[in-house]
Amino acid sequence: MNSFIGKIKDAFQGNDDFFCKKQIICGESVFVIGLDSLVELDKTLGELKEYKEIEEIEQHGEELADIETAKTSLLEGKLLLARTSKDLAISLVPAPVSLNRSIESSSNENVVLGSAISFNEDIKLNIGLVRKNLKSQNLKVKTYEIGKQYKKEIALLYNQETVHSELLSKIQGQITKFLNQAELECIQDAYKMLGLKKWSFVTQINTTEIPDEALRAIRKGRVVLFIDRLSLALILPGVLRDMIFLYNDHNYPYPLMLSVRLLRIMGILLALIIPGLYVALVAVNPEVLRIEIALSVAQSREGVPYPAIIEILIMLLILELILEASIRLPSSIGPTITMVGGIILGQAVVEAKLVSNLLIIILAAATIANSTVVGFQNSISIRIFKYLIVFLASLYGILGILVGLFIICTYLASIETFGIPYLHFNLNKGEKSSG
Structure with missing residues (x-):
């Protein structure tokens, strides 16, 4: 056994899925080396024994003389073929162990009309889904390996005819600087890699499981980023639309x-304004209401010991806990428990005179309106912004709501991602980059 094989065995010592077996292939004695958690050995050996000469097999592989390259090749799922007479190995693509789930429908994004398939954890399959649906020579794919110790493959997809060259060069420059700096495991690491703001209240990377959404983004001049083992397409940059x-x-x-999109806009505004409007009209500006409505509101709050701001904050916090619990509970019991818990809790707090009937209606309407927003991350942003309006409404009433909306609009207008304003709507090449 040569020193090359010995070094590989030492490197993978203690791994029970590592194998280094002596086999007779094409009449010659060779060592086959690999990881049986990634390689179907029996099937691969059957394919290799169909060759007449060992030289034919070597022509279909890659010659490796460096031990570090050989170790990386094994970790990528390759099979090494080593002769005792040579201090090197041939890297071959074997029959792989299937570690990927099949293409399924989206579990987090519902599609009413259109293709129901979704991306999964295999980056090559995700790229293939885009290639299959966007048959154009202008579609370009650029791949990178990120990380020091744990390598992670990523891929940039874009249409060279529609993408802004400045946007593309900035993204590629950020990735190149990050190549050997740290590991890439989650979307927060992607923010760090791309040099985006860590404390942004809105997502600067739009995520989707639906191939149609990624295709639309590519056609419109945006860049799609895939990360291996992440079943999402990251669309750059994220914008208000x-x-x-x-x-x-x-x-x-x-x-x-147009009607559906108008409903979503109304949902965003209602989710932001309704809780603050309740506080403003109850605690600061009751004179705005007609006398009949003012008396009805006052009657509904009869016996409630807390001011309106405390009342609504308590219920908003409980509602946030219910929403989070609905995500964490098993899908078979989650909806039932949260629905029953919400109904019983809402009825109990009203009967105990801790909150008013009107507040329960307000919060239910705000929660339903918040659910019309596209994307779970975007709905969380709306949930955070409404607290700003509630606090300002408790201090300044109706004026506080207007100030809160102005602050939110100003904040959104100040956000730029790779030089593209967050309020920008059209990213096609040749269009103005203003919002």
Whole structure:
């Protein structure tokens, strides 16, 4: 046994899935080396024994003389073929162990009309889904390996005819600087890699499981980023339209499409304004209401010991806990428990005179309106912004709501991602980059 094989065995000592077996292939004695958790050995050996000469097999592989390259090749799922007479190995693509789930429908994004398939954890399959649906020579794929100790493959997809060259060069420059700096495990690491703001209240990377949404983004001049073992497409840059528009909307007749999008805009405004409006009209500006409505509101709050701001903050906190619990509980019992818990809790706090009937209605309407926003991350942003408006409304009433909306609009207008304003709507090459 030569020193090359010995060094590989030493490197993988203690791994029970490592194998280094002596086999007779094409009449010659060779060592086959690999990881049986990644390689179907019996099937691969059957394919190799169909060759007549060992030289034919070597022509289909890659010659490796460096031990570090050989170790990396093994970890990528390759099979090494080593002769005792040579201090090197041949890297071959074996029959792999299937470690990927099949293409399934999306579990987090519902599609009413349109393709139901979704991305999964295999980066090559995800790229293939885009290639299959966007048959154009202008579609370009650029791959990188990120990380020091744990390598992670990523891929950039873009249309060279529609993408802004400045946007593309900035993204590629950030990735190149990050190549050997740290590991890439989650979307927060992607933010760090791309040099985006860590404390942004809105997502600067739009995420989707639906191939149609990624295809639409590529056609419109945006860049799609895939990370291996992450079943999402990251669309760069994230803009305000991602909260409102879906490519799937185009499957409706035009008037219906406009109506659906108008409903989403109304949902965003209602989710932001309604809780603050309750506090403003109850605690600061009751004179705005007609006398009949003011008396009805006062009667509903009769016996409630807390001021309106404390009352609504308590219920908002409980509602946030219910929403989080609905995500963490098993899907078979989660909806039932949260629905029953919400109904019983709401009825109990009203009967105990801790909150008013009107507040329960307000919070239910705000929660339903918040759910019309496209994307779970975007809905969380709306949930955070509404607290700002509630606090300002408790201090300044109706004026506080207007100030809160102004602050939010100013904040959104100040956000830029790779030089593209967050309020920008059209990223096609040649279009102005203003919002």
